[in-house]
Amino acid sequence: MSVEEKFRIVRSVGEECIQEDELLNLLTKKPEPVCYDGFEPSGRMHIAQRQSKKLSTSLSDNGTALMSFDYDLIIIGAGVGGHRAALHAVKKGLKIAIIEEDVIRGTCVNRGCVPSKALFAQLAMTDKEKHPNNRSIAAVDKVDGDKG
Structure with a gap:
């Protein structure tokens, strides 16, 4: 999926989004963009970014990858907004992961x-x-x- 396709889909997920130039920059530089369900980044945002890196770079003792995940979008928080964003992203064909601290x-x-x-x-x-x-x-x- 091209950066432009990811940009169009991720931009359409929520009613509000970071500024378009920032989103495009994020999608260009990061293969797995991390979005969050909330008003501003918090500790949960940073935890999710670390989890995203772990998912992508789980290495064994000898440095070979144990497993690798390929997500188009990682959603933090499975509340009303996170659930809605996940459903919308899946309908648009994105492969997603949801990170939630609770059930x-x-x-x-x-x-x-x-x-x-x-x-x-x-x-x-x-x-x-x-x-x-x-x-x-x-x-x-x-x-x-x-x-x-």
């Missing part, structure tokens, strides 16, 4: 929606036991608007 995906099942729904269901049952006559809709004879 990749499964937020809804592991610690988001599902646990929250289970907790809310238990709270609702407890509330019904404590207040059996409490209804979410109550009928009233008249509405008094002066109690604002």
Whole structure:
């Protein structure tokens, strides 16, 4: 894949990107560009760059490569932005790697929606036991608007 093709695809991955001349310079000088999911480079960015180098240059004791990886794009962070960027890059034909410090995906099942729904269901049952006559809709004879 040419530098121009990589530039066009990487530039289209996110809504915001580093300045185009910087991106082109990065793609020209680095065979595996590292992108990050965040507002500014952090310690995670530097860790990911080291990991990228390890992936590319894993050497045995005698200096021969144990394994080699060829990625067009490495995405740091598998949050909403990182996941979206990964899907977009794959659809565009890029070979990607994702570096994540925690579990990749499964937020809804592991610690988001599902646990929250289970907790809310238990709270609702407890509330019904404590207040059996409490209804979410109550009928009233008249509405008094002066109690604002």
